[in-house]
Amino acid sequence: MxxxxxxxxxxxxxxxxxxxxxxxxxxxxxxxxxxxxxxxxxxxxxxxxxxxxxxxxxxxxxxxxxxxxxxxxxxxxxxxxxxxxxxxxxxxxxxxxxxxxxxxxxxxxxxxxxxxxxxxxxxxxYLRPDEDIGAELRELLTAYLLPTGSAEVYVHVANGIVYLRGTVPDSATRDMVVRVARTVPGVVDVTATLDLGVSG
Incomplete structure (x- = not known):
């Protein structure tokens, strides 16, 4: 879709x-x-x-x-x-x-x-299903931002609000992940709990 x-x-x-x-x-x-x-x-x-x-x-x-x-x-x-x-x-x-x-x-x-x-x-x-928002964001993160395995980000969407949790290598990557999440159509807000460090 x-x-x-x-x-x-x-x-x-x-x-x-x-x-x-x-x-x-x-x-x-x-x-x-x-x-x-x-x-x-x-x-x-x-x-x-x-x-x-x-x-x-x-x-x-x-x-x-x-x-x-x-x-x-x-x-x-x-x-x-x-x-x-x-x-x-x-x-x-x-x-x-x-x-x-x-x-x-x-x-x-x-x-x-x-x-x-x-x-x-x-x-x-803002009537877009949460499942569609989550799928698009996961695709973006996998394809463009986190292809090296240096970060592990889990995405959950409820009522248009994106919840991010996981580990990223640095604050620049964390900020970029949040910015990308905000660009996905239908996103109402983003809440991120992303620790700094090596994933896995």
């Missing part, structure tokens, strides 16, 4: 969007129908031109927008905050946190809309 690492692995491929000419009422209806609070606005060639949100529409509804804007192209916020489909899940989470965003349009290298990712999508990695 492939472990989720990028936005492409967890995003929703069917993204609801509007074009720049969409009218105010149509935008409201689309948001209501799909129960979403923001919509990517696409140019004629399918690229993301901006995002129109409930906040943008409420400015008009409250009479605070005197620009006479009535279409998505006039109402949208530009530039749109988007995320590349090959961006890491952690990178997308930081982008959302920085902008206080619930959803991000996902784009390819040419800025064409390919999906949308939500906070809930990013949290899917």
């Amino acid at each position: 492939k472990s989720p690492r990028t936005v492409d692995d967890v995003m929703t491929g069917a993204a609801i969007s509007v074009d720049t000419g969409a009218q105010f009422k149509d935008i409201v209806e689309t948001m209501r129908e799909w129960r979403i609070s923001a919509l990517p606005v696409l140019s004629a060639d399918g690229r993301v031109a901006g995002v129109v949100s409930e906040a943008d529409l409420l400015l008009k509804a409250q009479g605070m927008d005197e620009s006479r804007a009535v279409t998505a192209g006039q109402l949208m916020t530009v530039p749109a905050v988007t995320v590349a489909k090959d961006a890491t899940i952690a990178g997308a989470a930081r982008l959302m946190a920085r902008g206080h965003l619930k959803r991000l349009p996902v784009v390819d290298g040419d800025n064409h809309l390919v999906g949308v990712v939500s906070r809930g999508d990013l949290l899917k990695i």
Whole structure:
């Protein structure tokens, strides 16, 4: 089973969007129908031109927008905050946190809309079975970090928390083992009890 690492692995491929000419009422209806609070606005060639949100529409509804804007192209916020489909899940989470965003349009290298990712999508990695997390970590440790037999590390995973115990030759190796464990998708925390010395 492939472990989720990028936005492409967890995003929703069917993204609801509007074009720049969409009218105010149509935008409201689309948001209501799909129960979403923001919509990517696409140019004629399918690229993301901006995002129109409930906040943008409420400015008009409250009479605070005197620009006479009535279409998505006039109402949208530009530039749109988007995320590349090959961006890491952690990178997308930081982008959302920085902008206080619930959803991000996902784009390819040419800025064409390919999906949308939500906070809930990013949290899917924490539903990964403990057995999968443990198997991936053991494989990483065996293949890349501890092939010489100079260390003996036992891995146990419960509720996404990795427990490491055993013996490693030095503190640098111990730190590296913990760092690698933290990079495995789905890991909530790492607890290490690794003694320094010669294994066996």
